[in-house]
Amino acid sequence: MSRAADRLKVVLNHLDRPRSHVVAFSTSAQSVSYHHPQTFRYTLDSDILSPEQRLSYEENGFILIKNLVSEEDIDKFRAEFERICRREVQIPGLVVMRDVAIAKSEFVQDEKAVSKLQDFQEDPELFRYCSLPQILQYVECFTGPNIMAMHTMLINKPPDAGKKTSRHPMHQDLHYFPFRPADRIVCAWTAMERVDRRNGCLVVLPGTHHGTLKEHDYPEWEGGVNKMYHGVRDYSPDHPRVHLEMEKGDTVFFHPLLIHGSGMNQTQGFRKAISCHYASADCYYIDVKGTTQENIAQEVKEITTRKYAMDTLTFQDTWTLRGRLVQGERTSL
Structure with missing residues (x-):
């Protein structure tokens, strides 16, 4: 047993x-x-999670569900990503990011120029991922029936350019979120192809979701750090870690306090994954002034001020604008 x-x-x-x-x-x-x-504290009653899955999430802060998203859907998401990279479509609010190691290099307009898409909520095809019934039935086990999609990403981790910039520092996603409670927030992260240690799979520190939100800042990496890639300043490097090797369509659900990151992509291919952070629509916003989140709030404000040529948007406003109801009623967020 x-x-x-x-x-x-x-x-x-x-x-x-x-x-x-x-x-x-x-x-x-x-x-x-x-x-x-x-x-149970971290999961809600349902017929979706088995008792063992619930206990595993309670203890470890994540569960991996095999073959949850179909190959057909993933291929459609990939095709839409490639259209965006070729600039065949313009998506309002979409943030297109490039790895710091290639940000100033010459490149053609294709997927090799893009390391990540953020905030694709206005793209009907990519946002369809966030509304997949098989995803939402698991999300409801953590958030309850009223579900908001709050943050969307398609990650295209590039081959490392030799400066180790394709790494993602160990961090807690709650650092970026001015809403609570943390236990009613969850991320769904789906592999769009096989991911393993060679191409920089996720690495998690099981059980760290039982802790508190730690101070984050940019790590002092010789090759530089990508924009917004804050890392935990103080965690035990001796903590047991798990490398989440996944096949195409596998999906991991994890708590926003779980410390996680990813290693370098040591292959010549681009490691793709699509993800969405969900929160209960019953969650509420908090004031992060005077907390460890003040630095990310200031950075986001500077970015939105440049992007929209206005300085009246608050940290909370940026999340209110990007949040989308995907199930139930929009009760608070």
């Missing part, structure tokens, strides 16, 4: 205990307490 199944058996054996009873499990990362009848 697996370790998760052993823990589940303990929970089931205590279902008839008084409401005040606490069941404590010792994990490799730290001790986790489950309270009856609210046994």
Whole structure:
């Protein structure tokens, strides 16, 4: 019997205990307490996640679902990405990014010039990813029935140019979000082709979602760091880590406090993935002034001021504008 199944058996054996009873499990990362009848903190009741999957997410902060998105859909997303790279379509609000190592080089207008698309909510084909029923049925296990798509990305990690700039520093996604509670936010990240350690798969530190939001800043890398690629300033390099090797269509769901990043792309190909951060529409905005998030809020404000030639947009406004309801009712966000 697996370790998760052993823990589940303990929970089931205590279902008839008084409401005040606490069941404590010792994990490799730290001790986790489950309270009856609210046994789970990070997942909600549904028929989608198995008991073992729920316990795994509770303990580790992520779950990997194999073959969730069809090859046909992924090929359509890839074709749309290539159209955007060739500038055959213009998408309002879309942010097109290039790796810092090639940002000033000569290049043709194709996918080799683009390392990432952000905020593709106005592109009907790419945004269709965020509304896929098989994605949303898992998202609802973390957010509840009212679901907002808050942040969209298509990552095209380029072959490393020799300066290690294709890395993504270890970070927590909550650093970028001025809304809470964190436990009702989740990311869906789908591999658009095989991803492994050679082309820079995701690496996660299991259990770090039990902690708090840490201070982030640009790491001091000799080859430079891509714009907005903030990293955690203080985490244990000895913490156990998992490299998420995935096949095309595999999807990982993870908590916004989970510390994660990705390594260099040491191949000659471009490693593609598509992702969306979701939040419960019942979440609320917070003021990040005076917190560790103040630096990212200031950076976003500077970017939006240049982009829209106006300085009245707040950090919260930028998220309100890009958020889209994908299921249920828009109750708060």
